[in-house]
Amino acid sequence: MSRTRWRLGLGATALLTATAVLPAPAQAATVTDYTLTVDPAAQGAAIDDTMYGVFFEDINRAADGGLYAELVQNRSFEYSTADNRSYTPLTAWTVDGTAQVLNDAGRLNERNRSYLSLSAGSSVTNAGYNTGIRVEAGKKYDFSVWARAEAATTLTVTLQDAAGPLASARQVAVKGGWAQYRATFTASRTSSYGRLTVASPAAAALDMVSLFPRDTYRGEPNGLRKDLAEKIEALHPGFVRFPGGCLVNTGSMEDYSEASGWQRARAYQWKDTIGPVEQRATNANFWGYNQSYGLGYYEYFRLAEDIGAMPLPVVPALVTGCGQNKAVADDALLKRHIQDTLDLIEFANGPATSTWGKVRAAMGHPRPFHLTHIEVGNEENLPDEFFARFRQFRAAIQATYPGVQVISNSGPDDSGTTFDTAWKLNRDAGVDMVDEHYYNSPQWFLQNNDRYDSYDRSGPKIFLGEYASQGNAWKNALSEAAYMTGLERNADVVKLASYAPLFANEDYVQWRPDLVWFNNHASWNSANYEVQKLFMTNTGDRVVPSKASLTPSVSGPITGAIGLSTWATSAAYDDVRVTAADGTALFGDDFSGDASKWTHTGTGTWAVQDGRYVQTDATAENTMVQAGDPAWHDYDLHVKATKKSGKEGFLVAFGVKDTGNYYWWNLGGWNNTQSAVEQASDGGKSTLVSKAGSIETGRAYDIDIKVRGRQVTLYLDGQEWGGFTDDRAAEPFRQVVTRDAATGELIVKVVNAQDSAARTAIDLGGAQVASRARVTTLAAAPDAVNSETNTPVTPVTSTLSGVSAKFTYTFPANSVTFLRIRQR
Structure with a gap:
């Protein structure tokens, strides 16, 4: 893509030097005004070289099948149903002929106890990780195996995929007790679907069957x-x-x-x-x-x-x-x-x-x-x-x-x-x-x-x-x-x-x-x-004190409907009542009839049984049912709940806007070890208040939640359990300034996590600075996700001219921007 000029605020222009341009969602039409003031003469905290790691x-699978470059899965035949119910000692292996995994006195050593006994004329094939063993044309791959054979035999080792050989076969002569044998393949084709096969014309024992790329990190x-x-x-x-x-x-x-x-x-x-x-x-x-x-x-x-x-x-x-x-x-x-x-x-x-x-x-x-x-x-x-x-x-x-x-x-x-x-x-x-x-x-x-x-x-x-x-x-x-x-x-x-x-x-x-x-x-x-x-x-090496204005915000009361849920637990709910602050009844359900007032938005199995609303699946997670008006505010919620079986307790929700935005009181969570109020926001949860505690099976609990404005008070069996006030602003405009001693640069770091651009008057406190600055910007649509084939979140570098002790810069919507400004 050709170089493009793009206006970046009042009196400042950036020349984009990267091959990518900022995505359209980041260049929002609406603008919010901010100020950012820096005090370059003051000293903030020193930043250690080890700050980030x-x-x-x-x-x-971050190690085996990941950072560890071994290409053979279950190379020592040690997988076990005791480790994973789906495992056997031959997981990832296919036997052609007859072979069995043994754990006896003939083992390789005391820590490597299982090995493969391969019968004459048989072979064994490993499927690697993911779709198979990955090889690249022209690159070398080092094979090794620990083997023993009472009668001399020659192992034939091949690397192939469904289309045929990926390298020339290798012959490995084996005789006597346990010893390590090696061979090297040079891949003739690139494939992500390779299979490694070891075949023997005579009986042999195998262990630690390995294939490593020669081209590991730093060649180790x-x-x-x-x-x-x-x-x-x-x-x-x-x-x-x-x-x-x-x-x-x-x-x-x-x-x-x-x-x-x-x-x-x-x-x-x-x-x-x-x-x-x-x-x-x-x-x-x-x-x-x-x-x-x-x-x-x-x-x-x-x-x-x-x-x-x-x-x-x-x-x-x-x-x-x-x-x-x-x-x-x-x-x-x-x-x-x-x-x-x-x-x-x-x-x-x-x-x-x-x-x-x-x-x-x-x-x-x-x-x-x-x-x-x-x-x-x-x-x-x-x-x-x-x-x-x-x-x-x-x-x-x-x-x-x-x-x-x-x-x-x-x-x-x-x-x-x-x-x-x-x-x-x-x-x-x-x-x-x-x-x-x-x-x-x-x-x-x-x-x-x-x-x-x-x-x-x-x-x-x-x-x-x-x-x-x-x-x-x-x-x-x-x-x-x-x-x-x-x-x-x-x-x-x-x-x-x-x-x-x-x-x-x-x-x-x-x-x-x-x-x-x-x-x-x-x-x-x-x-x-x-x-x-x-x-x-x-x-940078040290923080440079700075201040920025905040985003104007308007905050109303907690609003939302109500919900019931469970997590790996079967529970029964009854006598659900919602009452306005003035005593007006907003909702009630004693489950003497059906459950038509409720909408099932989660997993699990719900049914009215004996005048109670019961979730019967003790393995299901997040089984939410919802009822009421999302516009409700300033109300009291009462629920009677009984745990029937399972690992945890009850989940009683309030302030429910949709399936990803709500509060719930999690009673007996974390394997029935503690209770907490969690807030879900766009599907992500945060804990607002928590206490140790458990829920008894078969006991009926009275649960009451009082919502007033943005303050919530919670009662368990008539006793106040705790509460919180959710009045902290989710400020989208944040910044910090540091100094790089080696380059003499101020690094102005600004995050604008909102859909409007942030036009910012920057005051560097009289600092003498160069007229041009290096800019690195990350910007994308809020829901953008990088993948193997598409990386919408990619840094864009540019050069900003018109920099002075006071200048204006417009930070794009939904962006992170670093300005490196050299002091004179």
Whole structure:
């Protein structure tokens, strides 16, 4: 597309130098006026080089089938129905002839227990991940296998798809006990549907059947998929947090043994993941699949080193999280885990002559990795139990390695009883840094830009280790960008921040949204990735104080209809009444007849039974039925509810506008461990208030909700349970200014998350600046989503002329804009 001139405000013109132009929805006809004033003589918070980083967890097949470049799935025949009900030891394999998977004394080693016994004249074929094994014409692929055969035999190894061979076949001579054999393919065609076949004319045993692209990231053997690792590198992250997440503190904390099982949902422990890959354990992943640990702690440290990032490992504290909520009471086991953590630090930092430094050196890295931070625990919902164990970890680490900072956490939410208790414990104990996690709606991120403005400057620092706005549309990324201006403004408190999760394989998704999407042949950046990259590559060294005007707003009372729902629970509802503030009856249903007043908008099965409205499916989620007038306001809602069976309690909705916008009181949520009021906005949910508590099966509860203006009070069995006032503005215009010491530039960062353009009078406080500035703009329709074939959210670079100490710039609708202005 040819270069185009486009008017960008009053007295300023930009020359677009990118090949793309801003989409039409971003060039809205309506304009809102703002002011932005900068004080270049004042100093704001210093911003550390490690401010922004990435968080890697093996979720959505992010490791095997993803960042780990191995092309063979279930290469060691260790898949098991104990890991996943659909698995067998031959998952991803097809046998032609006769073969069986054995687990006996003939195994390769104690950690790699299953192997394939292939009968004479038989073959076995692997289907890889996604549609198959991906190969590219002219590139090399390294095959290896551990094999044994009592009588000499020659394995024939082929790579093909439905159209025929993808490379010349290879012959591998095998004789004697277990040994590793290698061969190399050069692909003759490109295909995403490849299959790897190993055939033998005589009986043979096979294990660790592997195929790696030669072209891994930085050419490393047992390496990383190049395009995915390069997307991490392109962010220039200051740190890499690994390996989780929920898989760190879920499952058994025990050692592998015959008694406990060898791959039975064991918590992630670093010693399982180092050394020769054929001697590493395999394990059931918390997210529902098997993990090979071919991508282990050594590889994580190498990745961090290669991209110039700080490694930040997370170790379990013997309190499970992510819905399991169990504290392990075993002093000997606790001491072993504490010692494992000390050993980890020695593995990372010890000299090559130390016990664990020697292991690192033997793997090919005699130099230390310079570990400075380590996190203990992740999202524990039992703060007292967690913190008692955390103290012991911290004391041992500080006694042996006083230079290593130990990070704690505040549970899985941005507020609530667990959060408050955890923060008090952390604050009272003088913890250095606390990891906060939250996944909220775009509206929440627009409403809470000032979250860290009021945090104690002398208290623990913040590691925002996981956050996202529950979607990969541009409106989600816009809200995150607006929030990040608040993170930078508070860089004296918020020291580390990472979006989560990082990767998603489009055919194996357990969690949305995700930063980078991929399949077996391509990867693409989400809109959220483009925002993260823009901030991470234009951070600056120090905040320059600035102020901006706010968007005029009009706020009325909470309005909406009512709803009933359940989540993995069967429940019965009765005696539903809605009464106006003046006592006028607006709605009533005692279910003495039918359910014609209600509209079923969710899942599940509803029916009137014995004068109650019953949802009978104890497995269905979000079973919403709605009734009433969306224009209702200032009313009282009464419901009688009884749990019949299932995992949770009741969901009583109010302020219901449609299926994606409402409030509900979630009683007995989170596996019946707590209750909360959640607000849904465009489908994304945020927690407004929460408390610990559970719902009893078979007991009838009286639920009352009083709505007055924007204030809500909630009553359970006649007693006030809590309340909230939802009066925070979702401000769409946010900004922060930083200075880049190396270039002498002011970086003016503006987010305009609304459908009107923002004509902004910018006052640089008398600063002497160059007349031209570099501009990077991200703009798109709010619902735009990047995909493999279409990336509407793409940065556009331009040059702005007419810059001075005072100038006007019009920021496009639904945009993120960075102006780099050089000071003279």
